[in-house]
Amino acid sequence: MPYKYTIHQHTYTFSDLRTLMARATPFRSGDALAGLAAETYMERVAAQMALADLPVKTFLNEVVIPYENDEITRLIIDSHNGVAFAPIAHFTVGELRDWLLSDEADTHTLSTLSTALTPEMVAAVCKLMRNQDLISVSRKCEVVTRFRNTLGLKGRFSVRLQPNHPTDDPKGVAASIVDGLLYGSGDAVIGINPATDNPAAVNRLLQMLDSLRVKYDIPVQSCVLCHITTTLELIKANAPVDLVFQSIGGTEKTNSSFGVSLSLLAEAYEAGLSLGRGTVGNNLMYFETGQGSSLSANAHEGVDQQTCEARAYAVAAKFNPLLVNSVVGFIGPEYLYDGKQIIRAALEDHFCAKLLGLPMGVDVCYTNHAEADQDDMDNLLTLLGVAGCNFVMGVPGADDIMLNYQSTSFHDALYVRKVLGLRPAPEFEQWLVSQQIMDENGRQLPPGETHKMLMNTVL
Template sequence: MLLRTKLFGTTYEFGSVKELLAKANEEKSGDQQAGIAAESNAERVAARLVLAEVPLSVLRENPVVPYDEDEVTRAIDDAVNETVYEEIKGWKVGDFREWILSNDTTSAMIRRVSNALTGEMVAGVTKLMSNLDLILAGRKIRVETHCSNTMGRPGTLGSRNQPNHPTDSVEGIRATVLEGLSYGSGDSVIGINPADDSVGSVSRLLEMTKKIIDDWEIPTQNCVLAHVTTQVEAMKRGAPVGLLFQSLAGSQKAMDSFGISVGLMDDAYEQAKKYAWPTGPNYMYFETGQGAELSADGHNGADQLCLEARCYGLAKRYYPYQVNTVVGFIGPEYLYDSRQIARAGLEDHFMGKLTGIQMGCDVCYTNHAVADQNDNENLSVLLASAGCSFIMGVPMGDDAMLSYQTTSYHDAPSLRQALGLHPLPEFEEWMTEIGLWKNGQLTDKAGDASFFLKR
């Protein structure tokens, strides 16, 4: 297929679908670092004009990493529903965008088409959308999951209680968990990033958080975000795992650098179904982020948006309870400033939902990025408006172990109040019963962790 157009007297020609997709992307410092970005705004617009006329079948037939070279490509392509694909393969990318945004197109219709999409098809249509398009389309698509409670209902916003500690102090983490719960953070998950990845340390944290959940009969789940092999071993030894976690990548080469493979994740998923303590049926938790493959030298010359979309295609294989993009964590080398971070957050949320998975966001930045807490709050409002399923809750928005800036325990309640949103339904009922929530907002008991010590 000839990938060429003429714009204002200049002819632009793209040598491959991979090059076309890269140059149609919004400006990202990671793509510039990789030497694959558009050289001008005019070239970017020209790439989008060409991309809009490309049939979806061309994107499937030209993955950014070839089928015979990459197990992520194979896992996604082999899962395509061929009956639905035959119905849509002739759609042009521009027409696909119009169809998604049409008032006549419902969430159920989009979810059906999701079963015929590859990462390149998802990324392609995303590149043609404005930020408001991404908000509108993301809000339209609904994905509901269940572990110990229910994620994804309209009008809800969950919060991951993230009580990290630089030495994994059980007592320190317990106190932080209780503070977060007092603000209504933890309905998504009580999820700890451990400093110590050993089976013993991970097991201790799982046991402590499970005891809190049991003692207070909290409708939520726990997770310690160690490497998946550590969690599986802890689980097999009897540690109470609520959600099984792993970071994913969009190429086999990058997956190798994470110490995982499709086969290993297949086995981990089976172990979760066997040993995880919640009722399910969704037991997996994944994190991703644009630029991870480039940082691992596993990008294969592809742009970071395409590779991110492929992460979601792989995640779908395991019917996850939740997925979130840690959008600004990887640093300004990949997303330079708040504008690029905000765009990536909206892209990722939409792409996850279009793929058919539950999608949240760690709205964050590193201390050397051109961003501040107001930028985090701005993006949080945009994502909550777009129907984002959950955000992070960290004391003061400053993670003491990972040393990055994210959303605080206060932010989810503020968004709920500002936008008329609620905690996850079972968790809201629990908060109401114990006196932390009334008439759609926190009571005056909120924010005092000693509340949980007075029973």
């Protein structure tokens, strides 16, 4: 059905819900590239006003991608919790925004809503919010997950130690791991993007990671971010797989372009559970997402990139992940042109994921051909720390020499913890203190015996 809104005697008409959502989205280069963005500022305002007046329950009756054509739409509709939705069923999108910002919507209340809201509902309310609104609501959310340590507790801020190497050289990877550990990074995961998806090469990295973890009794989890079919092969070969990784998107066609489906994800999830490698919990899936991936694959189905991204979170939620990560600036300026668009998209992704009950982290990053720099990333990193982001990346020197993009360093994570009074995951923090890497107040200690032992492991 068409939606209309009149401003200064000019009536703007939006042919369907998908079009209304796209026109209401704050401007970004990807939606313009797809021909979905509002043509003028006034058209965007009209779409936002029409969206604000829309009953939230509309999203249960009108879908942006047909139910019969898309397994993610079917997942969203079939898993919706009508009982949990009942208390907010009378809201318009604008009223939902106001309620989320109110004191009534506290941490406990928001935790009960994850199955009541659909991705399209949270994407819609997101489009009506300023950046500070996104931060305010996100900060109230708490999503806690566990494998070998406990992630997502309020007052905690974790780091994925990302020790990539252009040739997957185990010694080079190990050197970066030791560097990160000595700066208090790695509690989210020690996660390597392999230069090759070759099972033998991946297995060598897994064996090295597990040997280092066992030798020093480090309460962390590891992951080599290969394709999920490679992980399945390695699980069957009894390799030491902790986390099962996969990039995902918000349409069935996007996931098909990644070589995955809901059934394949379910198979890998069950295979990971069968290993029983977690010690304090069994959240073992690790998903990465990012605005623009569906458009890049020509699989967006006419849906704006922020709504596509939110739909990916329904896929993630089905498999009780330990970590979800928006690699927000990695896809390039065709989709998020500059620092302003990257910052906005990161805050949107974090907000939507947290409302949907996901343990969200963000790769605070940009490519070298984007109109962004490290000052933009400093701003975003600080905003995400305030917003209660679960984790960020720790890359040596903030410069990933394998993937060739700019991210955040071990020092950046220390900065956020220091200025905001945040701490690592509790089990990892205890290990850092016991190894005299950090004192009980979170201060880095001078090099000691543990530093020498870890360095000798690499040498």
